[in-house]
Each structure stands twice: as structure tokens, then as C-alpha cells.
Amino acid sequence: xxxxxxxxxxxxxxxxxxxxxxxxxxxxxxxxxxxxxxxxxxxxxxxxxxxxxxxxxxxxxxxxxxxxxxxxxxxxxxxxxxxxxxxxxxxxxxxxxxxxxxxxxxxxxxxxxxxxxxxxxxxxxxxxxxxxxxxxxxxxxxxxxxxxxxxxxxxxxxxxxxxxxxxxxxxxxxxxxxxxxxxxxxxxxxxxxxxxxxxxxxxxxxxxxxxxxxxxxxxxxxxxxxxxxxxxxxxxxxxxxxxxxxxxxxxxxxxxxxxxxxxxxxxxxxxxxxxxxxxxxxxxxxxxxxxxxxxxxx
Amino acid sequence: xxxxxxxxxxxxxxxxxxxxxxxxxxxxxxxxxxxxxxxxxxxxxxxxxxxxxxxxxxxxxxxxxxxxxxxxxxxxxxxxxxxxxxxxxxxxxxxxxxxxxxxxxxxxxxxxxxxxxxxxxxxxxxxxxxxxxxxxxxxxxxxxxxxxxxxxxxxxxxxxxxxxxxxxxxxxxxxxxxxxxxxxxxxxxxxxxxxxxxxxxxxxxxxxxxxxxxxxxxxxxxxxxxxxxxxxxxxxxxxxxxxxxxxxxxxxxxxxxxxxxxxxxxxxxxxxxxxxxxxxxxxxxxxxxxxxxxxxxxxxxxxxxxxxxxxxxxxxxxxxxxxxxxxxxxxxxxxxxxxxxxxxx
Numbered sequence: 001x002x003x004x005x006x007x008x009x010x011x012x013x014x015x016x017x018x019x020x021x022x023x024x025x026x027x028x029x030x031x032x033x034x035x036x037x038x039x040x041x042x043x044x045x046x047x048x049x050x051x052x053x054x055x056x057x058x059x060x061x062x063x064x065x066x067x068x069x070x071x072x073x074x075x076x077x078x079x080x081x082x083x084x085x086x087x088x089x090x091x092x093x094x095x096x097x098x099x100x101x102x103x104x105x106x107x108x109x110x111x112x113x114x115x116x117x118x119x120x121x122x123x124x125x126x127x128x129x130x131x132x133x134x135x136x137x138x139x140x141x142x143x144x145x146x147x148x149x150x151x152x153x154x155x156x157x158x159x160x161x162x163x164x165x166x167x168x169x170x171x172x173x174x175x176x177x178x179x180x181x182x183x184x185x186x187x188x189x190x191x192x193x194x195x196x197x198x199x200x201x202x203x204x205x206x207x208x209x210x211x212x213x214x215x216x217x218x219x220x221x222x223x224x225x226x227x228x229x230x231x232x233x234x235x236x237x238x239x240x241x242x243x244x245x246x247x248x249x250x251x252x253x254x255x256x257x258x259x260x261x262x263x264x265x266x267x268x269x270x271x272x273x274x275x276x277x278x279x280x281x282x283x284x285x286x287x288x289x290x291x292x293x294x295x296x297x298x
Numbered sequence: 299x300x301x302x303x304x305x306x307x308x309x310x311x312x313x314x315x316x317x318x319x320x321x322x323x324x325x326x327x328x329x330x331x332x333x334x335x336x337x338x339x340x341x342x343x344x345x346x347x348x349x350x351x352x353x354x355x356x357x358x359x360x361x362x363x364x365x366x367x368x369x370x371x372x373x374x375x376x377x378x379x380x381x382x383x384x385x386x387x388x389x390x391x392x393x394x395x396x397x398x399x400x401x402x403x404x405x406x407x408x409x410x411x412x413x414x415x416x417x418x419x420x421x422x423x424x425x426x427x428x429x430x431x432x433x434x435x436x437x438x439x440x441x442x443x444x445x446x447x448x449x450x451x452x453x454x455x456x457x458x459x460x461x462x463x464x465x466x467x468x469x470x471x472x473x474x475x476x477x478x479x480x481x482x483x484x485x486x487x488x489x490x491x492x493x494x495x496x497x498x499x500x501x502x503x504x505x506x507x508x509x510x511x512x513x514x515x516x517x518x519x520x521x522x523x524x525x526x527x528x529x530x531x532x533x534x535x536x537x538x539x540x541x542x543x544x545x546x547x548x549x550x551x552x553x554x555x556x557x558x559x560x561x562x563x564x565x566x567x568x569x570x571x572x573x574x575x576x577x578x579x580x581x582x583x584x585x586x587x588x589x590x591x592x593x594x595x596x597x598x599x600x601x602x603x604x605x606x607x608x609x610x611x612x613x614x615x616x617x618x619x620x621x622x623x624x625x626x627x628x629x630x631x632x633x634x635x636x637x638x639x640x641x642x643x
Contacts, residue, residue: 048397051401052400052401053396053397053400053401055640069400069405069406071405072403072404072405072408073403075401075402075403075404075405076403078401080397080401082394082397082398082401083394083397084394086393086394086395086397086398087395087398088306088393088395088398089393095305098305099302099305099399099402100402102299102301102302102305103299103302103399103402103403103404104402104403105403106403139398142398146402146403
């Protein structure tokens, strides 16, 4: 597995606060990776470090094997859609494409114009007059037409209404299918990720709680419900992620590479939602003071 | 990047060209009139025998334009700093577009280099052209006024330095403050502060002044003054055209000014004249007033001591001051590069 994005002991400090602290992770190439975590987990900081907009306080980060913002070719290899998808208000859609052509040596203007046409955007319209969804689409076109090896999207749909969100992710899936580009997409909306991602990284307080192929994760986790019993009575190959008990009943979410054969259990598959929330809760319970004290970017 | 910068800068550049064209039109229409006025009144005033009124008429003509064009050169560099410098990076931060433009295949260093290069050169060109036009327009008046140092910062090449500094400071303030309006305010304060500091504390020390002792002559303004606060004093105006006068005193060989006692006895007849006329403010004092006597006695023991910068140093001062401000601009620009590369964001 070659890593699209690899960090080691990565940290970013603002004054006294660490927005990201001692983060070590590897995100494989050729996947559509969903990066999820609670607000303040350091997702946005991590992605801004990955594109070189931030410089690390400690540790290292490599994207496509190179240091971020290490010259034009490194920048050219990454297509970035920033949070809130900023564009130049007074500049038309067509001028944004011209900007892309001026600033990127591998710019694919045919692709950019075709995409804008497909989206039904008026090239002469000022970006400031676009809806949030259209602006996000424009930002995606700009990131894509520079022909990057990896697309990095920082909460691209967070501020969009459900319809625009769905359209944006639809476009994203199309371009991934068409161009086979690696994608790292952060979001705190798990339902969005479920639709597009084939690889999941759950980041809580700068630490990777869970990472792996979505399909593999889904088949290796189970919901068990049955008569009340203690956690310690479960077999060793079943790692308890989450548990809840009533007087008579116990419910567990467990991770197990082997099938569950205990007939006392009612076994149900987990959803991605269950999985992510289960791991986030597990992380929070491990932390004695509740939510870790981390600053939020911006 | 050059094309993108030119595109983004086109409106500001068009405004600058518009202002320059407007100034050019005003100067082209009114300037020849001043030259004509000089040629017809001042140039041959000796023949007509009345130079002072011809000169006064010329130097007070078009007084509104004189004020406007002079102030234009003071204001243009400040405007460049406020409206071109301060928003250059601050605006990118405010709108978040730095995340868009700094993740294209152009490094931040190159982005900044092209921006500063194009806008910096334009700023200096605008200030230089404005100054050239204004200096030309004023040339007949300056020939009459013979006080080139009083309009030092409204002529010549210094405006180029002021513009470079204002722009660089605006960019730096925007980079550090990250908000346009506060950066504009900081730029205005710093620009005015730097200009005042250089004008009053730096410029006078750029070159050691010349000290000269000249025998007293009766010229326009030579007078015995009766001042209620300081008592009697003898005054001799400076007659060094276009020089920058630091001090002007009437003194004897040991450097002392004539005492009131000495003046009372030397100019006894003048002081007791029925007219009470203490002064002689005419080029040829009335021989009966007692002034010639008074003057002769003072001139026998005292001379005029002037500390000044000669007129010939005017352009050296212009170059020094321009170099100071361009140097500051270069330092600020270097800081911006360092900050954008190492410290940001």
C-alpha cells in the first residue's frame, strides 16, 4: 500500500492550544477516503497541513511522497477544495477558469468547460452571485481541471442544503469514476460519506480511532443483543466497542474477524453510522475529562 | 501569474491612469499660461523696473491649483498604501481566497513576488509621473520663489520613494493584521509618522550644513527691531537663493549678537527720530532717518552668520530621501517574503 497521505507525530499549535497533536496516520492511495471526527478533532488542520497552507509545529507530513507546498509540482499534484469553497466574488465563472489555466501548467480547459456546461452554470455570472451549491461545484471543477493525483476536500458540503449536498457528492462520484483520482474528504456528516467513500478514517482528538476499507469494517463489526451478561464473559476474539445494558438485556457492538456463533445472541449487521458513533463514544469514554481540549481551526 | 495579477489589478490600474490623465490635462491647459506669464512679466521685469510685484503676481497666480497639485503629491503615495497595499493580502484572508489561490500550482513566494513586482513598479511609476507633471507645472513659480527646499516633498523624485514605502507598509500590515480596514488605518498612521519623522529628524542630518560668515549689507528687510519680549535686535535677512537655512544670526567675531546697550548707542539717532521708525524695510532707507549711520556702526563690528544647506545639494537630498524610503520598502518586502514562507499560516 502506497500512502497518499502519511503523517508521523504531526502537530500544529496555535499559541497554547494544539489544534492537532501527535497525529500519526497513513491514508492509502487510489481510494475515496472519508475523514470523520467530532468538531475540533483536527480534521481541517490536518487537511490544511496536507496542502501546505499550514506549516507543522512538530512531526512530519507527506502527500504523494513529497513535502506539502514544496514547489509548483507538489502543489500541482493536489486539487484542494477548501472549507466554505472560497472564490473571488467579483470574478465571473469563466474568469475563474482562466485563472486556473494561468496558474496551472497541466490545466485541462476542455474538461473544465465541459463540467461547467454540464452543471448549467452561466460562464459570465459572477462567483459572488452563485448559490452555495454552485460555488462548491465551481471549486470542485477548479480543483479537478488542474489534473491532480489527489483531491483533498475540507468539509465541502457542510454549509450546503441537502439537495445541493447530494448533487455535489454525485458530481464527486462521477469524477472519481471518470478520472480515477484519489480523494480525501472530511465531513462530520456520516451519511454523506457512506454514499461516496470506500475507506474510512475516524479521527478523535488527533488520534486515529479507526481506519480501514468501509466494506471490511462493516463485515467485521456486529450488533449483539440478548440476555443481560457482563462484558468480561464475551470471548477474547470479540472486541467490545460499545455496550449498553437494561435490567434484562445487554446490547454490544463488537469487532470480530470471526463469525458470531453464540446462539444466545441476536446478531445484526452495523451501519456506518453505528460504527463511527461507537468509536467516537469509545474515544470519549477513554478520555477522563470528556471532550479533549483542542482548539478548532478558524 | 503575471497575467492573473494584471487581470486582478486592472481596475486599480485604470483608476490610476484616469487620475494621471486628468492631472495631465489640467497641467497641459494651465501650465503654458504660467510659462507665458513668467516670460512676459518676470523675465523682463528689470527693464520695466518692478520685479517684486511681477514676482509676487506670478507666485500667487493659480493659487487653488498650486495647493491642489502640491497636495496631490503628498496624498498619492498614501492612497497607494491604503488602497493598493493594505488589501493586497488582507483581502485574501478576509474572503478566504488565499486557500484557493495558494493551492494552485504557483508557490506563495512566486505569487507574492509577482504581486509586489507589478503593483510596486506601477506605484512608483504613478508617483514618478505625477511628480514629473507637477514639478514641470511649478517650474516658473519655483524660479521666482527661490525656496526649493520648502516644497521639497512635492517635487522631484522623493514621491517615488514615498509610494514604494507606503505600498510595502500596506502589504506588510495586511499580512500581519489580516483585516483590510485595520491594516489601512495602520498604514495611514505609519506613513504619516514615517514622513514626519524623516522630515524633521532625519533629513536635516543627512549632510552636515555649511556655516558661513558674510559682511552685513543693506538689503530688503535689513532692520533694527524693537521687540517687547527680547528688546532691541538687529536683523539681516538671508540672501542665498534656494538654500535651506538652518539658522541666521548677526554676530561679532566671538559669536555674540549685538547687545541692546550697543544698539541703543549706535542707533541713537534712529531711535529718537520723530517718526519713531525703528526699521528700514525699504531697499534704500531714507538717508535722513538715521538708519545708514546705525547700519554703518553695526556693520563695522558685526557680520551675518548663516548655517545652511546650499542649493546645489537639493538633488543629493532628493536621492538620499528617495533611497531611505525605497530601502525601507525593500526591507518590508523582504519581511513579507520571509513571513509568507516561514511563519504563515
